[in-house]
Structures are given as structure tokens and as C-alpha cells.
Amino acid sequence: MRPACIFLCCVGLLAGAPNFCAAQNAGPAEPAKEDNAKASTPNAGAEARRRPAAAANAKGQAQLAPQQAQAAPAPKAVANPAAPQVKIKVEAELNAAQFQILDQFRPLMKTELDFAARACGLTDEQRKQLAEGSEETLKELVTGNVTLPAGGALVFRGGVQRMVIREGNRARVVTMSSSSRQFGSQVAALVHTNFPGEIEARYQKECAERSAYQKRAAIDNTIVNLDKQLMLTEEQRKQIGEALAKAWSDPNLPNLQMLLSSTEYLPPIPDNCVTSYLRPAQQAVWQTRNTTTVINGAIGVPAPAFEPFAP
Amino acid sequence: MHARVLQAVAFLVAVVICPLSVAAFELVWEQAAQPGFVVSAAQFDQWVFNANDSSQAFSQLDSQVKLRVEAIDRVSKLSEGQKRKIQLAGFRDVKRFRDRYEAMKRKYENTTHPQNDVNKIYQEIQTLQTEWRSGVLGDSSLFAKVVRTVLEPEQSETSDQAEVERKKFYFAAKVEATIATLENSVAITSAQRAELQKLLLAETRPPKEFGQYDHYVVLLQAARLPKQKLRAIFDESQLEALKPLFEQAAGLEPTLKQQGVLPD
Numbered sequence: 116m117r118p119a120c121i122f123l124c125c126v127g128l129l130a131g132a133p134n135f136c137a138a139q140n141a142g143p144a145e146p147a148k149e150d151n152a153k154a155s156t157p158n159a160g161a162e163a164r165r166r167p168a169a170a171a172n173a174k175g176q177a178q179l180a181p182q183q184a185q186a187a188p189a190p191k192a193v194a195n196p197a198a199p200q201v202k203i204k205v206e207a208e209l210n211a212a213q214f215q216i217l218d219q220f221r222p223l224m225k226t227e228l229d230f231a232a233r234a235c236g237l238t239d240e241q242r243k244q245l246a247e248g249s250e251e252t253l254k255e256l257v258t259g260n261v262t263l264p265a266g267g268a269l270v271f272r273g274g275v276q277r278m279v280i281r282e283g284n285r286a287r288v289v290t291m292s293s294s295s296r297q298f299g300s301q302v303a304a305l306v307h308t309n310f311p312g313e314i315e316a317r318y319q320k321e322c323a324e325r326s327a328y329q330k331r332a333a334i335d336n337t338i339v340n341l342d343k344q345l346m347l348t349e350e351q352r353k354q355i356g357e358a359l360a361k362a363w364s365d366p367n368l369p370n371l372q373m374l375l376s377s378t379e380y381l382p383p384i385p386d387n388c389v390t391s392y393l394r395p396a397q398q399a400v401w402q403t404r405n406t407t408t409v410i411n412g413a414i415g416v417p418a419p420a421f422e423p424f425a426p
Numbered sequence: 427m428h429a430r431v432l433q434a435v436a437f438l439v440a441v442v443i444c445p446l447s448v449a450a451f452e453l454v455w456e457q458a459a460q461p462g463f464v465v466s467a468a469q470f471d472q473w474v475f476n477a478n479d480s481s482q483a484f485s486q487l488d489s490q491v492k493l494r495v496e497a498i499d500r501v502s503k504l505s506e507g508q509k510r511k512i513q514l515a516g517f518r519d520v521k522r523f524r525d526r527y528e529a530m531k532r533k534y535e536n537t538t539h540p541q542n543d544v545n546k547i548y549q550e551i552q553t554l555q556t557e558w559r560s561g562v563l564g565d566s567s568l569f570a571k572v573v574r575t576v577l578e579p580e581q582s583e584t585s586d587q588a589e590v591e592r593k594k595f596y597f598a599a600k601v602e603a604t605i606a607t608l609e610n611s612v613a614i615t616s617a618q619r620a621e622l623q624k625l626l627l628a629e630t631r632p633p634k635e636f637g638q639y640d641h642y643v644v645l646l647q648a649a650r651l652p653k654q655k656l657r658a659i660f661d662e663s664q665l666e667a668l669k670p671l672f673e674q675a676a677g678l679e680p681t682l683k684q685q686g687v688l689p690d
Contacts, residue, residue: 226611226612226613226667229613230613230614232613233613233615234615295609295610295613296609296610321615324616325616328619329606329609331602332599332603332606333606335598335599335603336599336600336602336603338599339595339596339599342592343636344486344489344490345493346490346493346494346496346497348497348500349588349592349595352595371607372607374603375607375638375640376638378638394496396492396493396496399489400486400489400493403482403485
């Protein structure tokens with residue numbers, strides 16, 4: 116690298132020298148032009164060297180960023196709830212962002228439809244009927260009045276992406292998680308419309324059993340994390356489990372992924388579900404626990420799923 | 427004459443001054459092109475404890491020793507001598523961990539390293555993180571060894587029984603979590619869910635140490651179950667939907683082995 120720079124300097128100077136000499140011979144009329152020529156070439160060389168440095172610096176920063184993210188994961192943006200909202204008008208054609216959301220939603224909707232079909236014992240023809248209805252529902256979902264925060268980004272909270280959908284006077288928060296259950300209310304509406312009566316009753320029974328299982332999993336894994344900190348007895352695990360089952364309802368369950376990804380994570384737990392069952396030494400630890408747990412930058416709060424459908 | 431003087435000056439500049447300035451510029455250029463990475467105290471603690479400060483973590487460890495001794499005393503009725511020995515062993519484990527933590531922190535805190543060394547440093551610090559997460563008072567700790575030595579046979583039996591119940595509860599919770607997670611991507615009826623739970627509880631084993639990889643340990647073992655057992659529960663389209671999840675778990679196998687969580 117150094118010999119090349121020396122060569123460039125020499126070439127620059129030598130290129131300038133004859134002009135300068137010519138200027139000396141020509142007289143005072145032309146020095147400005149040569150000065151510009153002389154001035155531009157060394158700077159051009161320096162500029163050429165500065166640009167790779169800037170690029171390398173940018174590359175270094177880019178390399179640093181993911182590793183910094185790995186090492187010290189940057190907190191995900193938490194939308195300011197008071198930020199002004201920008202309403203996106205209904206468009207006849209889907210725009211690029213809507214297509215992207217539709218693509219994300221389709222496989223999840225497909226899984227939820229599959230669940231409905233199995234729960235209801237639908238025939239192929241009935242499955243097709245449900246699927247056609249779901250495509251319309253999805254399109255309405257992404258082309259309807261979608262309210263996003265001012266920056267255009269979707270809401271992030273607790274590490275879960277959310278979108279606010281307006282339906283007339285009602286606002287619904289759709290969790291854009293990886294779970295197909297987020298479309299439970301839409302599919303329930305389709306089942307109600309297309310197959311009311313006995314088929315719908317079968318579907319609702321399966322949904323209730325699925326919800327109960329999800330709740331059980333969330334409670335038991337919360338108790339696992341609690342037990343690691345408090346060394347609970349078998350009796351205490353049972354008592355606290357029963358208390359949490361009464362206190363927690365489906366839309367407000369703790370995020371299972373967060374419970375699994377860190378044994379230190381504790382969702383917000385009502386004191387009265389725990390304190391009265393603990394011994395003094397355990398109570399002392401319980402009082403000093405972290406009330407706000409940060410997992411990969413996200414605050415450990417439960418992530419509501421969706422409002423249940425009410426026909 | 428003037429031209430010759432000018433040429434001589436240009437030659438001097440080109441041969442003497444320019445190389446010096448180029449060398450200086452290159453030095454600055456190289457430093458600018460490779461920004462160093464500084465490991466701050468908060469960064470170090472974040473890597474080890476997932477918190478910006480270690481004081482809460484060590485306070486938690488001290489509480490853990492007391493609670494563990496109390497838990498064993500409750501079921502096994504320890505003498506004062508036994509309690510003291512077990513407690514001392516626990517505090518020794520905490521001190522050993524703390525010494526390792528402080529030595530490593532002294533080595534890296536507020537030091538600048540080349541960008542390329544970040545991963546190497548993180549992996550070294552990760553050994554502390556693994557020990558913290560899997561339990562400083564785990565099965566291979568001095569605490570666990572002293573408990574095994576100090577307790578009388580009947581005391582050991584009751585203590586072990588309580589521990590077995592605890593692990594059973596943990597494992598059942600992780601199986602539930604695995605099935606609940608599968609249902610994000612695969613439609614499963616309640617009858618299939620019950621069958622799957624029965625199968626996983628019977629045919630898979632708990633991780634060696636419970637931690638953040640538990641459901642992957644269960645999922646990996648589920649992926650290795652004989653195909654006919656899974657076919658007895660699921661149809662082809664469901665098995666097809668399960669494939670990517672099983673492949674994901676299989677991809678994590680080297681990590682699970684490295685973390686020492688896979689059952690024997």
C-alpha cells in the first residue's frame with residue numbers, strides 16, 4: 116500500500132510540475148487554472164483513500180452491530196402509547212407492506228383452519244368452504260383500517276409484534292406472533308357463519324380444551340421458574356398453581372417462549388397468589404426479586420393474544 | 427533556475443515528506459478501519475447474568491444456599507453439624523464461582539479488543555454464564571457432594587425422593603410446553619394432545635440439567651422416536667408439518683451436547 120501511495124504522490128507532483136513551469140514561462144494570466152489542477156489531484160488521491168476507510172469503518176460498524184446485538188442485545192423499540200397514530204386508508208389493491216403481512220398470515224391461518232376442520236370433523240367440501248371464507252377475511256384484515264404508530268413501524272411490546280385493527284368503533288389488537296391461535300376469533304366467526312349448531316359446538320369444545328392446556332403449560336412453567344428461586348415444596352407448588360389458575364385468564368397468560376428461554380424470567384405474579392404460601396426465608400427472597408425482568412431487551416410482561424369472538 | 431528549485435522541492439516533498447504523511451495517514455486509516463470493542467463492566471455482567479449488575483445475582487446465590495439447606499432440613503431433619511457442613515460447602519461453591527467471575531472480569535473489563543476477538547471473548551465468558559444458569563449448586567458442585575456424604579442413608583432417601591418429585595414436576599411442565607409450542611405450527615386435536623403427552627412422558631427423558639434448552643431436549647428425543655409410534659397419533663400431513671420443527675431440534679444437537687444437557 117505504501118509504495119502505491121508514494122507513487123501516486125510523485126505522479127501528482129510530477130504532473131503538476133510541468134504545468135507550473137509552463138505557468139512560470141507563460142506569465143501571470145494562468146496560475147489559477149494550474150492551482151486548481153494541482154489542488155484537485157492530491158485531494159482526489161486523499162479522497163480516494165478516505166472513501167475506502169469510510170467504507171471499511173462502516174463495514175466494521177456493521178460487523179460490530181450484530182455482534183453487539185448478540186453480546187448486548189439492543190432493547191427492542193417500545194412504542195410510546197401516546198405517540199400520534201397515522202391511519203392508513205383502505206386501498207383497492209394491496210400495497211407491498213400488506214402483501215408482506217398477508218404472506219406472513221397465510222400459513223398461520225392455514226394451521227388454524229386445519230385445527231377447525233379436525234375439531235369439527237369437516238368434509239373436504241366443507242373445508243373448501245371455510246378456506247374460501249378465510250382468504251376474504253385475511254384480505255379484509257390487511258386492507259381494512261389499519262392503525263400504525265407514527266413511524267410506520269408495528270408496535271413492539273414484550274418482544275411480540277402487534278398491529279391495531281379498527282373494525283367500526285372497535286379496536287382489536289392482533290398479535291403478529293408465530294402462533295396460529297392469533298386467528299382464533301376470525302376462524303370462530305367463519306365456523307359460526309358457515310356451520311352453526313352441532314359442528315360449531317364441537318369446535319368450541321376443542322378450542323376450550325386447547326386454551327385450558329395452554330394455560331396449564333404457562334402456569335406450570337411459571338412455577339418451575341419460581342421454584343428455582345424459592346425451593347418450593349410439593350404442597351406449595353400445588354397451592355400456588357391453583358391460585359394462579361384462578362388469577363390468570365386466557366388473554367393475559369404469560370408468554371411461554373419467555374418462560375422457556377430464561378429460568379430467571381418471572382412474569383408479573385399477583386402477590387396474593389404467592390406470599391401467603393411461603394415460609395419466612397422464602398418470603399425474604401420473594402420480596403427482593405426483580406420485578407422487571409429484561410430478556411433480550413424485551414420487558415417480561417405477558418403478551419395478550421386476541422379478543423375472543425362474540426357472535 | 428526557478429524551475430529547478432521547484433523541481434528539487436517537489437522531489438523532496440515526494441520522497442521525504444509524502445511517505446511520512448502517508449505512513450501517518452495509513453496508521454490512522456488502519457485504526458479507523460478496525461474499531462476496537464470495549465468490554466465495559468455492565469456489558470460483562472449482561473453477558474454473564476443477563477443483568478447490568480452482579481450484586482442481585484450474588485445475593486440470589488447466597489439465598490439459594492440458605493433455601494436449599496432449609497429444604498433438605500425440612501424433609502431429612504438435619505443436625506446442627508450437618509447443617510453447618512452443607513451450608514459451608516454451598517458458600518464455598520459460591521465463593522469459587524465469584525472468584526472465577528472476578529478474575530475473568532478483571533481480565534476483560536474496560537479493555538479494548540479487535541473486532542475479530544469478540545466471539546472468542548464471548549465464548550470464554552459464556553462458560554460463566556452456563557455455570558450460573560445450570561446452577562452453581564448443581565449435581566457436580568461441592569454442595570451436592572457434601573450432601574451425599576454427610577446425610578445418613580434414611581436422610582438421603584427422603585431428600586432424594588423430594589428431589590425426584592421436583593424433577594418429575596419440571597419434566598412434566600417441559601413436556602406441556604413442548605406440545606403447546608408445537609401447536610403454534612401444527613393443528614392437534616385434544617385426543618392427539620393427550621396421546622402425545624402420554625408418549626413423551628413415557629418415552630423421553632428429562633434433561634441432565636434443567637435450563638433454557640429443555641423443550642429442545644424433549645423435541646429432539648421426540649424426533650428420534652420410532653416412526654410408527656408417531657404415526658399412531660398423527661396423519662401424514664401433520665407429520666409433514668412436524669418435520670421442520672424436528673429438523674430445528676436436530677440442528678441444535680451439537681449445542682445441546684456442548685451444554686451437557688442431553689440425557690445419557
